[in-house]
Amino acid sequence: MMESGKLLITGVKQIVQVCNQGERVLVGSAMHTVAVMESNNVTQGYSIVIDHEGNIAGIDTDENIRSKFSETKFSEVLDATGCSVIPGLVDAHTHPVWTGDRVHEFAMKLAGSSYMDVHKAGGGIHYTVEHTRAASENQLYQLFKNRLISMIKSGTTLVECKSGYGLDTDSELKMLHVIDQARHDTSVQIDVSSTYCGAHAVPKGSTSEEAVNDVVMNQLPAIKREIDTGKLAVENIDVFCEKGVFDVHQTRKILEEGKKIGLLVNFHGDELTDTGSGELGAELNAHAISHLEEISDVGIKAMSKSQTVAVILPTTAYILRLKSPPVRKMIEFGVPVALGSDFNPNAYCLSMPLIMHLACVNFHMTMPEALSASTINAAAALGMSGTHGSLEIGKRGNLVIINAPRWEHLVYQLGCHSDVIKAVINGGDKAYEKSN
Numbered sequence: 001m002m003e004s005g006k007l008l009i010t011g012v013k014q015i016v017q018v019c020n021q022g023e024r025v026l027v028g029s030a031m032h033t034v035a036v037m038e039s040n041n042v043t044q045g046y047s048i049v050i051d052h053e054g055n056i057a058g059i060d061t062d063e064n065i066r067s068k069f070s071e072t073k074f075s076e077v078l079d080a081t082g083c084s085v086i087p088g089l090v091d092a093h094t095h096p097v098w099t100g101d102r103v104h105e106f107a108m109k110l111a112g113s114s115y116m117d118v119h120k121a122g123g124g125i126h127y128t129v130e131h132t133r134a135a136s137e138n139q140l141y142q143l144f145k146n147r148l149i150s151m152i153k154s155g156t157t158l159v160e161c162k163s164g165y166g167l168d169t170d171s172e173l174k175m176l177h178v179i180d181q182a183r184h185d186t187s188v189q190i191d192v193s194s195t196y197c198g199a200h201a202v203p204k205g206s207t208s209e210e211a212v213n214d215v216v217m218n219q220l221p222a223i224k225r226e227i228d229t230g231k232l233a234v235e236n237i238d239v240f241c242e243k244g245v246f247d248v249h250q251t252r253k254i255l256e257e258g259k260k261i262g263l264l265v266n267f268h269g270d271e272l273t274d275t276g277s278g279e280l281g282a283e284l285n286a287h288a289i290s291h292l293e294e295i296s297d298v299g300i301k302a303m304s305k306s307q308t309v310a311v312i313l314p315t316t317a318y319i320l321r322l323k324s325p326p327v328r329k330m331i332e333f334g335v336p337v338a339l340g341s342d343f344n345p346n347a348y349c350l351s352m353p354l355i356m357h358l359a360c361v362n363f364h365m366t367m368p369e370a371l372s373a374s375t376i377n378a379a380a381a382l383g384m385s386g387t388h389g390s391l392e393i394g395k396r397g398n399l400v401i402i403n404a405p406r407w408e409h410l411v412y413q414l415g416c417h418s419d420v421i422k423a424v425i426n427g428g429d430k431a432y433e434k435s436n
């Protein structure tokens, strides 16, 4: 009997698997030495097979795949002659649900105001909270969906999405439901990891202690109720641990409560000041800590020991003219490094290829390191590297087809990566295809 498969991709010149030994995370020199299959034969390339569950069922030469799958009828066959293929990109840190842009604040920052100047004057996150609280779930979903579509066009197939512009129970739940809605919308094909970030700022009119109590006593129990009754799925918990926002003791308290209800610890730390976030994350066995521009050597060593993923956000340092996070030192000390766009009203960037470019030029990462950081390690930050982040048999069929013989064109072609993205595949389905 004829078997059936979802997608067959043929003729690929270069397949960058990233890793091929079932690794869950890459550290040190392994971030640079990614696994590549390359054909130097003009008449034969490589093929990839994705089965009906949306998982990778075969990666081999065209000839071997033809013979192994000779009895299989595919729903779709894609000719990728001369192209390169990488795993779908993973964006490990975004704030994509909000209304009320902050273009006016960009002008203020260009004129010399710091992020905290604007925040303390009642702008920044507070401005976005005001607008997001007033918006309906439907309005927020339409904005969110358009942002997801832009991300997909830039090669993102898995994205971490935070709440955090509600700061009260109803508005935080509204944001988490908006995020959840994307998982059930078949017209936008992207995998989502949802993060509750109710401690993103101290709401106007409250003290930080009152805010911590509200998170612990009201917001988290309400979220747990919705998770337990199957109304909502949330995977991670986040806090903005920063001088003048939530200190390490408050951060610890919230993260520990989140852990108790099964959320993975993944928080903002050591961005504007060294608060000891690296050490705290290591102690809590955090999956990830983001930013880390100001992390100390002690913090780096602690993160290396606990194998907590450092999620580096190149747009933040770029836009706010902060010092660069010590990425080379982190890699040297064996900290797993991931990348994220940090899409938010302060850093309006939805494109991981641009993030990779900035990480290479400004933080001295090699292109393969930036790719590891935007695939397997970003998936590891979300606890999802068993299914995402590399092209290996059994993993989800998420990939980017690049219309160039070497994948590096995606990073090299600054600002015009869309010219080289031929298609983005999610679970074997075409999430995006460039029109000719």
Ligand SMILES: N=CN[C@@H](CCC(=O)O)C(=O)O
Pocket (backbone or CB within 6 Å): 095, 124, 125, 128, 240, 268, 271, 316, 342, 344, 345, 346, 347
């Ligand atoms: N630093 C805290 N949170 C965001 C910014 C959010 C905002 O300014 O709206 C970040 O990761 O950069």
Ligand SMILES: [Zn+2]
Pocket (backbone or CB within 6 Å): 093, 094, 095, 268, 290, 342, 344
């Ligand atoms: Zn953030």
